[in-house]
Every structure is written in C-alpha cells, then in structure tokens.
Amino acid sequence: MSASCAAFRPATAMLGLSIREVSQALRDGRVSATELCKKCINQIQRTRYLNAYITITEETAMEQALRADIRLSTGKPLGPLDGIPFSVKDNFCTDNIETTCASNMLKGYVPPFNATVVQKLLDQGAVLVGKTNLDEFAMGSGSADGVFGPVRNPWSYATQYREQSKEDPDSDWTITGGSSGGSAAAVASLSSFLALGSDTGGSTRNPGSLCGVVALKPSYGLLSRHGLIPLVNSMDVPGIMTRSVHDAATVLRILQGRDERDSTTVQAPNTPPSLPEHFDIRDICVGIPKEYHAPGLSKDTLAQWSRVAAMFEQAGARVQEVSLPHTQHSIVCYHVLCCCEVASNMARFDGLEYGHRSAVDSSTDAMYATTRHEGFNNVVRRRILSGNYFLLKSNYERYFVKAQQIRRLITEDFKTVFRSGIDVLLTPTTLSDAARYSDFIQEDNRTRSAQEDVFTQPVNMAGVPAVTVPTALSPRGLPIGLQLIGQTLQDWKLLTVAHWMEQQLNFPLVRFHEDSNKRELDQSVRERTHTVGL
C-alpha cells in the first residue's frame, strides 16, 4: 500500500502514511514528532465515537515526542520507530498508566512496570498515545463485551458503507471483531501507526481482517509475554497491527527475541534488516487446506480466497490442496483448554493485593465471592466455572488430557503439511466481513467465539505464525482479509510472502464519510455497555 493512492485532507495527510514513510518524513524534518503526536491525539478525539481507546495518554505522549524531536533534530534517531505514535491493547501492563483489561476488576489499576514489548517500543523512541479497548480480559471475538462498551468499526463510518446505509450512524454500524478491536480500529482510523494486540485464538487477526489492517500473530515464544495479562498462557502471543506488511516486519524485528522474564521465549532466528523488495514467488509452494471450506463461509470471502489463490498460481507459485484433518476439533478443544487456564489465571483476582475489592467483609470467603462476582462479567465467570469443572480430579482425564491430546494432533497436522514441502498456507481469516452490532449481539459470546475463531484458532494451538492481509472490500464496503500461515519461527518468510501478496492487492485506506468527519465526541458510547445475558 502506498500513501499516494488516497487523497487526504490536510489534517490527516501525514496520518495515512506507513511507518516507513512517516519515519522518513520525521528524519527529513517534513514533520516533527510533536506535530505528529498532536495529529494522532486530534484524530483520536475526532473518532471518539469509535470507542477505540480506553485511556488517552496525551501528556506523557507529548513528553516522549518532545524527546524524540531532540534526537531527530540532532540526526540521532534511535531507529525506525523513533517518534512514531502507537497504541497498546489495554491488557498489556504500562508503567504508571491505568491497565483495565476492560474489566471492573482492574478499573483504576495502575501497574508499576511495562510489559516487555511495550518497553521495547518505548526504548526505540516510539510514542505511546493510548490504551485500546477490548473484550473483558480479551475473552471475545467482537470487542463488544468489555465494561467500556463496544468498539465500532471505522469502515462502517467510511463513505462506501454510509452511502449504502439508510439508517442512523448510531444504530447501523459494524463490530471490529475482537478481542483486539480497539487496536485494529486505532490503526484503521489513522490515529496510531502501530498497535499492539494479543492473539490467543485469533484476537489480533480477526479484528485486523474486519478492520482492513495487517495483523501478525508471531510464532509462540518469539515475543515476550511478560506484562501481558494472560488469557491462555500456552497460546497467548502479542500481536502486531500496522497498515503495511513492511511495517509489521519492522516492528517484529524490534520486538522479537528471548526475554529472561518469560521462560517460554526463544532466541530469534537471524533476520535481515528489511523484507526483500523483489522476491521470486515461483519458489514458493502455497497450500490450500480443504477443511477451511467451512460452513458459514461467505461467498464474498470465498471469492477473494479463490482469486488470491489464482493470483499466486498465475505468478508461478505452486498452489496445492492440503489437508489438516483435526482442524474441526480445534474449537471444542480450545474451549476446554482456554477455560482451564482462565479458571487458574483468574484465581489471583481476589481483591486482596490489587484490583476491585467488595465492601462485603463478613468473612474472607464472602469477600472473595462478592469481589469476584462484582469484578467479572458473565463471560469471564462462565469460563471460570467451566474451567474449574474440567479440572476437577474426576474430570481431568476426560477433558483436559483429551483436549491436550487433540492439540498435539492439530500441531502434527501442521507439521506434516509443512514437511511435505508447503511454505505457507492460504486461508480466509474470518467467515465473512464484519457483522452489524445489532446482529452480532443476537448470539452469546461463546457461540460467537466458536464461529468466529474457526480459521484462526488452530494456529494458536500449534504455535505457528500467521498474518492477515487486507485483500478487498466487500460489496458492503467492508474489508475482507486473507490469512497466511507459516512454519514455526519462519515468521520472516511468512511476511516475505505476505509482502508480495499485499503488493498485488492495492487495498485502499479508509475514507471517512463527510458526516462522520463532523461527528462530535460521543460520550454516550461509553454508557451503552452491553452484557450478554446468562
């Protein structure tokens, strides 16, 4: 993608650039870091109705930008991210900045340290502009189940969607996907050049796809989880969201590598300074997993999948159908493992050391119970109860052990396919383009997650890397993304292929509808919190 393809109003002109482009602009002095930061903050304010941010860190951001300007003006930038505004999903700990996980349990919680990935970005001079919205504790696929209310998809305020809609923009809008919907919306709506998400079952790729941004889920262990408030430790990976594959590669290079504070991290493989501009796709073998022709796959998404597969083939890549036979069991197996870890990980929220504490103090047990009842929403509570049930001594073999066995089979599926000579797999990221919020909330969180994660979730089971690349706009004017899946620790090769694919696709930048540009800051968004009924 390039900036030249879209016409910008002067206010957002710089904001539509890629990291590579804006970094050059900063070095050339065409814009200062403080100007850029201010533009992003203004853009956040202008798009408040999206509800993408929980916390805006204007003051510290301006200070960081000022320091970046000093370095830039002396010709000594720290690296390609110096002075670049970014945002972080609100389940990464940020030193002295509230970190809520969109939960009552952690409202007002201010961590005393930075997550490793956040620290690495700050160390590179990147400027943190805000913490982004999500489903409570990242449990969801819509970014509709957080205590701060649902995130709105920027594309449902873009010209194409609005011109087709006959309804009020406050009732007819689509979800961002989730759970990192705030981060996806931030990058898509041009208020951040880069956002961190987390990906446990597709939480980065799903909203990335629905919001038309590049979303990378790196290999498990390549990025540190230290400071990421966990959902499922054995599957969680920090995700990278940008507006180009090249940018994602730049960020990956900075974030990857062993962290002594996370024992599950690994040494990063040697990585060249940047992705190759010219790359011979004829050396690549693309696998099309037949099981991914899942029920519910929209005809538009299927059409894009076929089109891109054909595109690879026409360019000389080898494209062949492959089988991942255990994929179908992935969701149910994920459900068990996820609930078990959730039950365990959430046990620390007892109101004693930090977080919400109930006023009930008739006994310790009563305090625990009411604290947790008041602190967690139904989705979290339900997963905790299920997880504790699965982990009971009498159930452990039947659920947890079984699920782990299936997990191994799923991992084996991927290994077998890659051993057979496949370099990357090409799949849809989601079943369709983004659902209208009013339609989405007809089903409960569990059903939605089971439906939405079907293409993304097996990747987390196997720990392999995957990236979603914005492919085209649907007839509704909403983004459709396709997913490339690579081999463990071959993230760079995966991005190389994704980069080639992106160059062929020419996906557009969002262009907000004129009405949307005039929208006032809509405070009411925050009050319309939605809670799924039991």
Add this chain to the structure above:
Amino acid sequence: MAASSSGYSRMLFSLRKYTNKSQSLYHIDTNFVIRTIWTSGSKKQLKTKVQTKSLPQMVGVVGLEIHAQIQSTSKLFSGSHVRFLAPPNSLVSYFDASLPGTLPVLNRRCVEAAVLTGLALNCTINRKSLFDRKHYFYADMPAGYQITQQRLPIAVDGTLVYSLFEGRRRNQVVTKSVKIKQIQLEQDSGKSLHDNEQSQTLIDLNRAGVGLMELVMEPEMCCGEEAAAAVRELQLILQALGTCQGNMAEGQLRVDANVSVHRPGEPMGVRTEVKNINSVRHMAKAIDYEIQRQMEVLQSGGTVLNETRAFDSKSGNTIPMRDKEGLQDYRFMPEPNLPPLFVYESEASVPVGVDSAQVVVIDRLSAQLPELPSVRRTRLVETYGILREHSLTLVNEDGLMDFFESVVQMTKVEPRKVIGWVMNELMGNLNLQSLKVSQSPISPCALAELINLVESGHISSSTAKQVFQEMWKAPEKTVGQIVKEQDLWMINDKEELRKICQRIVDRYTEEVQIIRGGNKKVLNKLMGEVQRETKGRTDPVQVKAILEEMIS
C-alpha cells in the same frame, strides 16, 4: 489498590474478619532447644499397655511429609531476597504479589539445592521434571495457586539411613532406613497474622514464593523416637549440604506426620495427619501421643477418623483441627509458563547451543558433595578410636564435634580420655540445664587445660571433676585460680605423703593386722581413707606403694 512501585515495605495487606483459618501457622518458640531425643511414651511402654491375649500387638505406623525451606539468597521464581525476620512485606517482588502479567523464572540455585539433597539421599534424579499448579484460595497465597511438582518431581526413590539408641540403658546404636518417595520443588506461602481484638488479618508476603523442597518419607517408622531420629539425621544432612538451615523453630524445616496403627499382617489403619509441630522433641511426643490415642480408640471399640490434628505443646495432646474445607479438590494443571526442567548428567551431555554454566549438571554437583554425617561418624571412630555411640552423639549435637576436636587438639591426652569428659561431664551438665553446646560456660580451651593438669599429675582425676563443677559455676575464673583457691593441688611431696599414710596406718591397726594376715583387699579401705584425708589430692598409685611398703 494499585501496587505502586514505590515500595512494598509500607504495604501491609489487611483483611478484616478473617475467619476461615484452618492451616497451621508455625509458631516461633525461641526457647526450644534441640536436645537428646527423649519421649515418655517409648515403644516398650506402648507395647505393654496394649497387649491383648490372642491377637498380635498393635503397632504404630508413621510416615512424614517434610517441607524444607531452601537456603538461597533469592526466591524460587523471583529475584526477591530471602531473609528471616525482615520487616513485613519488605521482600516482595511483583511476581510474589501476583501482579497480573508477571511470570515465574526458575532460580537455578534452588534446583541445585534439590539435586544435591536428592544425591545425598540416594535418590534418582529425574533428567526431566515438570511444574504444576495446585489451586486453592488462601489469603497468604496471592496467585490462588501454588506452583509445585505433582506429576514429575525432580528426585524420586531415595533412602535415608539413620541411627538411634536402643536397649535398656539406651547405649546400643541401631541403624535403620526409611524410603524417600520423592523430593519436589514448590513455593512457600506467605504468613497471615490474625489480630483477634480488631478482628482483622494482616498478611506478610516475605515468605511467599520462597523455595521449598517437599520430602515424602514412606510410612516405615513405628514411633516418635524413630521419626525423630530420621528427622534429626535429615536435618544434619541438609545442614552439611547447605541446602536448608533446618531450624524447625524458625520454620525452615516443617514436619507433618501421618500416623496410623494396625496389627502386623493386617491392612494399614486409617491415618491422621498431625500438624503444628515445631521441634523434633515435640514431633516425637505428638506421634507417640497419637499412636497411643488411636490404639485406645480402637480398643474401646471406636474408629479412627481420617482427619488433620494439631499438636498442642502445652498439653502434649493432639486435637482435631477445624477443617472447614473438607475434601479439597486442588484442580491440578500443568504450569504453562515454565518449560520442562532439564538436568544433565555431565558436561558432555549438555546439548549444543546450551550454555553449560546456565544449566544444572549432576556430575558437577556430585563433586561438591561435602562430608555427610554418616561418613563423619565413621571418620571420628577411625581417627580417634572412640565408640560408635559416642560418634552418634558427637555429630548429632550441634557444635559438639567441633568442641571435642578442639579439646583433642589442645591436649596430648588420648582422644578416648577426652571423650569421657565430653560425654559425661559436659553433656551431663548441658542436659541438666537444657543448654546448647554453644552456651556451655566451659570453653574447649578451659576443658583442655583441666585435662592437661590431670595428665601432668598436678591434680587428681577425682579432684578434676570437682574443679569442673566449680568452673561451670564460675566461668570467669581460670582453672589455676580455682585449684589454688580451693587448695586442690596434688600432694606430690614424698615425705608429706608418708606422714599422711603413717597417720592412717596408726589409726587403723586392726585393718593393718588383717592385711598382714593375707587379705590384701582391705588395703583399698586404707587407700580410701588417705583420699578422704587429703580430699582426693593424692595419686592412688603412689599411695598404694607407700602403704604396702609400710604394712609389709
């Protein structure tokens, strides 16, 4: 709310009306002293009490679960320091307080401690072991779970060999052994301090996350005394290794006893778990009380309940603990944030690409194994020619071996003579006053001086015992001062001796006649009279020679 970075030292987590207390708190009883193990209910007494006519006698069966706090400068999974009696919550890292997003990082020193301990107890060291989460809500366990090694512990199948005194005079050394089922690494909990007056609970997380080795001893002991001897031996081994300080009063070593009774050949009885034991002596008492109690319950037709009981050191009884939780389901699951723990046989077996300085290598640790107590005892027997039972006491009493060896070095006397002084005079007096060796008013140097005076003939050995008691009472005085003040120097002047002997011969004419008649035994009486006359300040050999000469 927010755990700010600005200092845990001021953070005391307070919790009102904390009522569901059920686990034991380990009291700190600074008055207690590890002493020669003695229990009122020794095996013999028990057996006679419960004897019945037709059935075989009931016997006690004792297994132990021991938590040994690993001696290391930092905690098992965090960099916080480990120190006893530090200000509350001054040694708490973000991980220890379970701040979300923090992850465990295994402390290599703790792994090495467990491997060393495993090697010293003849365990098989698992080349691969795993960590698990054990869930339960407890105020001083912030994460809501404990990281432990339930499925695959670091060491298994070991043996502890221990010795104890048996026989009527308790001077016969018997050697026994107990199997060590496993050693597992796990986290310690914090401490809850209950303030009943203000109805609140204060939580101190200094101890939370300190490394523990849990050792499981199979139910192969039969009474408190055996268990006590086994624990004492373990204590010595841990101290020799430097893997645990082993002080029960400070909670560095915590013992829970599983006790049941049955008739040999019959299935095991229902067991109870006895907690709240804070010294080896209390443990022996608690176990014997519990065995006795269970036997009495069964004999009166009752049944033993599977329950947890606490030892009450004041009454010497065990009492049921309020166990509201009932049967706990700990919902174990693998700890996902810690990869399997690998331990390597030798430098050569460390895989390529792994820094061998960063991993645990068994060969390297084997080479570091110090002299263990059993080897030490053998060495003492061989080096000094002392008896085995003496070596047992020398090693088992803290500081006694050093005391003994110092004395030996400072005298030219045969070590066998020194051991008499150490075992009888020194230990006798220490035991009488319940003192530790380190509290002895008589230093090794002073004792050596005393022994040297006997050896050189300046005082008699019977006088020396008298002097010893004086030294004990007045440690500020030198041996020479005491001897001089009490006029106890040996009478070595031949003429003076002859005068004294003459006086006795003159006084006991009848006895002299008998001796002359051929009954030489009566000479002893005259010798005794000389001793009495001189308050033991004469050399019996000299006196005998003079008397014989006078009478013949």
